[in-house]
Structure formats: structure tokens, C-alpha cells
Amino acid sequence: MAEEIAKSEPRLDAVAELAKPAPEAAASDIPLLRIDTVVKNFGGFRAVDGLSLDIRAGEFFALLGPSGCGKTTLLRMLAGFETPDAGRILLDGTDIAKLAPHQRPVNMMFQNYALFPHLSVRDNIAFGLKRAGMAASDLGTRVAEMVALVKLEGLEKRKPDQLSGGQKQRVALARSLARRPRVLLLDEPLAALDRKLRESTQAELMELQRQLGTTFIIVTHDQQEAMTMASRIGVMDAGRLEQVATPRELYEAPASRWIAEFVGDINLFEGQIEPPESRRLTMAPRLAITTRDAGTVHVAEPRQPLTKTSVSVAIRPEKVRLSRRGPVPDADNAHAINRLEGIVTDVGYLGGFTTYRVKLDSGAVLRSSVANTTRLDIDVYAPSQRVVAWFTPDDCMVLEQ
Template identity: 80%
Template sequence: MTEEPANPAHVADSKADVRAAPLLRIDAVVKKFGQFRAVDALSLDIAAGEFFALLGPSGCGKTTLLRMLAGFETPDEGRILLDGKDIAQIPPHQRPVNMMFQSYALFPHLSVRDNIAFGLRRSQMPAAEIGKRVAEMVALVKLEGMEKRKPDQLSGGQRQRVALARSLARRPRLLLLDEPLAALDKKLRESTQLELMELQRKLGLTFIIVTHDQAEAMTMAGRIGVMDAGRLEQVATPRVLYEAPRSRWIAEFVGDINLIEGKLDAARDAQLTMARRLAIATAQAGTIYVAEPQPPPTKANVCVAIRPEKVKLSRRAPTSDDARAINRFEGVVTDVSYLGGSTFYKVRLDTGAVLRSAMANTTRLDFDAYSPGQRVAAWFSPEDCVVLDQ
């Protein structure tokens, strides 16, 4: 699976190509359970020092892939290369790879210190070095003073830190995290995300996290691989994934989006060539003008995708000479959802289509807010539209 480039000209990203010298290369890996292909000829390169996220719905194969990297499952086909060496048949304890489980898997009868030291003792590290390494890990995850406590004497966030310290103690080349923050409450999860990112940068290790939480993946990872039915559907930076999804499925899975089906209007396109615009004839919204995508659509039937925050609302329609508002519609607000930093509106256009708009709440008392039943103008720029084959 190659990284998807950002097709629209307005989507830029400063990330370098991480495939030049991959630490990890997953080459056409297949894993079957009976006739079911949990992972289906999947290929992926991950660079040293990268924070990579595997994102997808339940049952898509992301945890199975992680377990193959850890050595708990063996591929039926393909290779897993770490530093150029095929590790697919190497036992888990002999790999420079550690995995942090969703349940943390701490030993309830062992103290914090002994949980962290467990893997070091199994590797026959000298006792003096074990003590030094454990102290280093305790300080790293900020658990000083808690070394003698048992897991049932710790909070959920503290247990998570012990599991992380144990995973890092052997200094693996690759750290695998399987839904590591799922058991934490929202506030703690958000703060722990930032701590994990800082820790990963400080240590310079390669992290691969499995999650079904889109916000978590986009916050933490430099790149995201979206999986479905055992395959990678798209690999890209969070920005490219959100702004330039390569398919309708990706567009719907990652974030909220408006999808309007239509057909390329060749007659109108001829009049818009100089402006590099395409006209899409839709059944409900009428004609929608979009920036000409590169490469152009391969089919006449297409889908126009617009993120809610790109749909602007106003009490009056913008002037006709405003090129950014060439797509102008009128309608009625039907639903309002106040979310603190933003308000989501649902607008039923006079043409019959329904658009969702997300407007930032920039003042404490927003006197420009709209109410259900209020008539508004909804408008968006051709550059903010993504054209997808149906």
C-alpha cells in the first residue's frame, strides 16, 4: 500500500516521504482463520521514529496485524521485515518488539517495581542493571513514590503508566499499543495522549497504535492507515486523510461530511475551463461547482463531499461576484446542536438537499447564532469540495 498523495492543490503537508528507509516492512502479509481472511495481502512501510496509527472499525483486522508484528500470530503468507530481517517465524520473546495490551495485563500480586522488572528478569539482566533501569522507567512515567504499590492500589491512569513502563523497559525497537487508552475517561485520555506523544519524541522509538477512535489517531499519529476487511484503504497524514479522502467509504468513516450525489455536467464544464471548475449536476441541490481535481474523475457518476466546517451560514446570501460563494443556496435550519467550541446546524435547502454546517463559537455570547425554523443562506467554495467516484 503506497501513501496517498494530496490531490487537491489546497491540501499541503510538510511530512517527508517515510518510505525511504523503513524500519518495518510488511510485505503482502495474509492471515486466515479458516476461510476468513482477517488480513488480506497487506503491505506497509513504517520508518524509524514514526508514530503510526492503524484505524478502522471493529473486525477490520488491525489487532490481528498487531499480533503478527508482536509474534502472537504467524502469517500464512508474506514477510514481516524489521531492520531488513524477516521476523515472521521468530518467537515473541526473541523479537526487539514489545506490546502494550488494552487490559494492561499487570500481575496483581506484584508491585509496580516488580511488574516493570518482570521482563528484564526473564532476559537475565544483572540485578544491578535491573534496579537502575526500573528507576529510570519509574521516573520516565512519573510514578516516583509508588514503586511498592500493587495494581489494585492504583488509578486507571497509573496502571496504564506501569504497563507503558514495563513495555519500554527492554528498550524495544518497536512498541505496539493495542487500544491503550480505551479504559480511561475523556479528560485523562486526552492528557495521556499528549504524554505519549512527548514520550515517543523523547525516546525516539517507533510506536504503532491500534485504535477505533478517529480523534485519537489524528491527534497522536504522524501517519494513519485506515483498514477495512483486512486491507489498507488509505495511508496518509491526518491532514491529507481528512481533506483528501480517496474514496466515499474513507470520507464517511473519517469525521463528519456532507455527501451529495450527481453527474459531471459536460456542457457547463466547457464554459468553466478557464476557471478550472467542474460542474456537477445533482438531483437535490442543483448545480454544484467544484475545483477541477487532479486526476479528474474516471466516471460520470460522482459524489461531492464537503466537510461541515466548510459550509458557511449567513442571514443573507453573499454577493454574486464573490467567487468563493459560487455555490449559494437558501434553506431553513431544522436542527441545532451546541457543542461548546462549535455549533452544528442542519439546514434543509429549498432544493430538497440537507446540509450540515459546523460554525465556530468565537464569542461567549454569540448573537449571530441561528435557531430552528430560521431561514439562512448556505454557501461553500469550489476549492472546499472533494469529488469522489461513486
């Protein structure tokens, strides 16, 4: 790991031209970083499969996916520790795919921080600057700026074994930012931190990124981390990008059933779209879908035309409301509310919200998540209690199988 860090630290003059923003880029729609049909094989295994992606300057971008999906391999190709077998990696229009790590204005913060145990905080931060040939008169000023940036004042002389996990993470971050890279790559940077520290560090990273304007690309398998920090998320599976979207778009409008199941909790019912002539709906735009486990479910007309009649109806648990008798429909909304009856089987109190599992009369299980907005036990349901679960057509997503 130390060898990779040493290889990645550039001479300042070696990347001077690449480190400058291209003058024409600001006046065009050219992204800062363009990954163009990149392929990477390890023996007979294809880790990255013809992947293409554009990342804008100043963006906080997350690569999200299960273990082994290729996200870390992609990050290492951006850093220069792996070379693509095919495709291009363009930084401001210049292909850097075959450049050595020290020849590109990109730096990487490693998952285990990779601090030098024999060096102080100050010397760990200064390491890359010394290798880059920074003048001694400037080095002290830059290190002091980085120490202040990550709030480590007073700890400059400590060794890594005298620091907490969060402090080590800040030293690694300061060292990665010290040479002011155009792109900072973060490989699971918060994985070793406990929950409270991870949440506070997420906020600090976001504030740092806004303050510096540096493009951050983070790799994570933690959905909440990606949704909290990133302005856009690329979901990977088997070496390919399945969807690139904002956190809200990814959650509310997943491109496939796989993404709907991977990102957050979801209720799914398989069904068939009823033909128009069989529908008794006067409201538009609405679809009626006959499901095995929930009967006829009314859903909002999808924005994209459907190509199949076999579909899945997806409802997020927080969209499922529970009541003892259900909402009272009137003539205008009689078909606008989907009602399912069942028995509460499990209750989980999680502080801010309570989760319920309801076994429907059909035998299927429906999950509901209810915000705890009061301290009183209003609308609290006990196991074995009969309830009505209800949701509107706009609460549903229609996904082709």
C-alpha cells in the same frame, strides 16, 4: 494474557543483533518495518488480505478502522502472537515473521494492561527485565529510569488495585518500554480512560515517543485519537489498507467515498459532471457538477484525473458557512460561491462550536459546524429560521462512486 506477556519477554542476548539498527539502513530508504503482502486466515475467514505497508524508524503510526477490520490481528502478527499464512514481516531487512515473540525486539502493550495483581509497581516493571536476564546491579537503575519516565515516583510499592486507571496505564507502558524495544505496539491503550485523562495521556504518549525516538504503532477505532497522535495513519477495512496518509491528507483528500464517510463528518451530494461545452464558467480550473439535491455545484478541478462522470461532491461541515442572506457575489466571483437555501431544523451547542442541520429546499439535509469565536449571540440561528448555506469550489472534494 500473563502467558503471552511471559512469552514476549526476551533474553537480552537473544535479540541483541536484531535490536541494533542495521548500519546500511540509515544511509538508505529502507524502512524500519516492512509488511510484505501478509495474509492471515482463521478457518474460512480472511482477517488480513495481502496487506503491504512500510513504517519508518521513529514514526508514530496508527492503524485505524472499524471493529473486525483486521487491525488487531495485524498487530499480533507483528508481536509474534500470530503467524502469517503468507507474506513477510521485515525488520531492518530481516524476516521476523516466524520468530517467536521473545526472539524479536518488539513489545506490546495490551488493551487491559495485563498487570500482575500480586506484584508491586516496581516488580511489574522489572518482570520482563528479570526474565531477560538483566544483571541485578543494572535492573534497579533501569526500573528507576522507567518510573521517572512515566512519572510514577513514590508509587513504586503499590499494587495495581491501589492505582487509578491512568496510573495502571503508565505502569503497563513502563513495563513495555523497559527493555527498550525497537518497535512498541499499542492495542487500544487508552480505551479504558475517561475523556479528560485520555486527552492528557495522548499528549504524554506523544512526548514520550519524541523523547525516546522509538517507533510506536497504535491500533485504535477512535478517529480523533489517531488524528491527534499519529504522524501517519493507515485506514483498514476487511483486512486491507484503504489509504495510508498523514492526518491532514486523510481528512482533506480521502482516497474514496468510504474513507470520506468513515473519517469525520461529511456532506455528500451525488451528481454528474457537466460536459465542457455546457459550462458557462470562464474561471479555471473549475468543474460544474449537476446534483439532484443541490443543483449545479462548482468544484475545484481534482488533482487526479477522473475516470467516471458519476461522482459524489463532498463538503466537510466546518466548510459550510451560514448567513441570513448569503455572501454578496461580484462579477469576479459570481460562479465561485455555491449557495443553498433552507430551514434550520436542529441546533447543537458543543462549547467550542455549534452544529446545525439545515433542511434544504430540495429536501436534503446539510450539516454545518460553526466555531464559537465570541461569547455574544452573533450569527446564532434558531430552529425554523431560514438561512443561506454557502461554500466555495475549493471547499469541495470530488469522489468517484
